[in-house]
Amino acid sequence: MKLFIDAGNTRLKWCLDDQGRTLASGTGLLEEENPVSSAGELISQVRSVAISTVASEERRAHLLDSLAKLCPVPVQFYWSEQTRNGLVNAYQDVARMGADRWHAMYGAWLDHKQGFVVVDAGSAVTVDYVDSRGQHLGGYILPGLQMMLRSLRTDAARIWFDPEQGLATDPGSSTGECVNHGLAWLSGAMVERVIADAREHSLADVLVTGGDANRLIGLGLSGIHRPDLVLSGLRAIHAEETSE
Numbered sequence: 334m335k336l337f338i339d340a341g342n343t344r345l346k347w348c349l350d351d352q353g354r355t356l357a358s359g360t361g362l363l364e365e366e367n368p369v370s371s372a373g374e375l376i377s378q379v380r381s382v383a384i385s386t387v388a389s390e391e392r393r394a395h396l397l398d399s400l401a402k403l404c405p406v407p408v409q410f411y412w413s414e415q416t417r418n419g420l421v422n423a424y425q426d427v428a429r430m431g432a433d434r435w436h437a438m439y440g441a442w443l444d445h446k447q448g449f450v451v452v453d454a455g456s457a458v459t460v461d462y463v464d465s466r467g468q469h470l471g472g473y474i475l476p477g478l479q480m481m482l483r484s485l486r487t488d489a490a491r492i493w494f495d496p497e498q499g500l501a502t503d504p505g506s507s508t509g510e511c512v513n514h515g516l517a518w519l520s521g522a523m524v525e526r527v528i529a530d531a532r533e534h535s536l537a538d539v540l541v542t543g544g545d546a547n548r549l550i551g552l553g554l555s556g557i558h559r560p561d562l563v564l565s566g567l568r569a570i571h572a573e574e575t576s577e
């Protein structure tokens with residue numbers, strides 16, 4: 334059995350794979366003693382681990398320590414690449430691209446050859462465009478939804494509010510409404526840009542992943558929700574690398 338991990342800046346997503354079948358999946362926190370505690374006893378059957386991560390070196394080392402205690406098996410990290418199976422990265426320096434973006438794009442490329450957008454609404458929001466030839470046209474990195482609220486709370490002395498998940502975008506008449514509606518309004522504007530760009534570049538599909546995917550879908554981002562997109566790409570790449 335293999336353990337696949339997508340370790341982001343906020344949460345860790347994992348799944349257990351037995352010859353291509355998903356036996357279990359869950360989420361955890363990187364700093365926990367056992368970040369895959371939700372896998373329970375199954376962890377003892379793991380024979381190898383494959384990881385996609387954008388966490389700091391310190392947190393990556395901590396994850397390795399935790400895994401070594403839980404299951405002392407080989408661990409392989411997978412990073413961004415220049416090209417794979419027809420998908421071509423637009424970055425000149427691909428080592429700089431977050432591994433999660435490349436793995437999400439590859440997961441999308443396998444099923445959506447007619448051109449696509451990947452929106453990953455995690456700690457940060459990333460938007461990547463890939464055309465029907467597999468050429469990555471480039472992308473955007475924006476502050477995530479929680480990150481924006483946190484910066485308003487910490488960097489502005491007189492802004493107090495309770496965060497809400499609402500979708501209202503009308504002009505607010507209290508600090509709380511102005512902040513919460515403002516975030517929905519800004520996110521909605523981003524969604525409109527993504528839809529317009531997809532049309533302009535003839536990208537047929539919009540794939541949405543990340544912890545805030547449903548919020549963006551609620552704000553009009555009509556697309557395919559693929560919470561497992563990074564893990565899908567990682568699993569495919571691992572399978573290709575280990576079958577050679």
Ligand SMILES: Nc1ncnc2c1ncn2[C@@H]1O[C@H](COP(=O)(O)OP(=O)(O)O)[C@@H](O)[C@H]1O
Nearest residue numbers: 341342343344454455456457477479543544545
């Ligand atoms: N249970 C949860 N714990 C933490 N964040 C969550 C949860 N559910 C939804 N979120 C939202 O998801 C975002 C993190 O998304 P995620 O895809 O896990 O990020 P990352 O890949 O950066 O770790 C947070 O900013 C938050 O708004």
Ligand SMILES: CC(C)(COP(=O)(O)O)[C@@H](O)C(=O)NCCC(=O)O
Nearest residue numbers: 341342387429430431455456457474
């Ligand atoms: C943009 C990101 C922070 C998104 O990570 P996440 O929100 O999923 O934790 C991550 O992909 C990253 O650290 N990228 C490095 C810079 C780049 O992709 O160019």
Ligand SMILES: [K+]
Nearest residue numbers: 453455457459
């Ligand atoms: K992200």
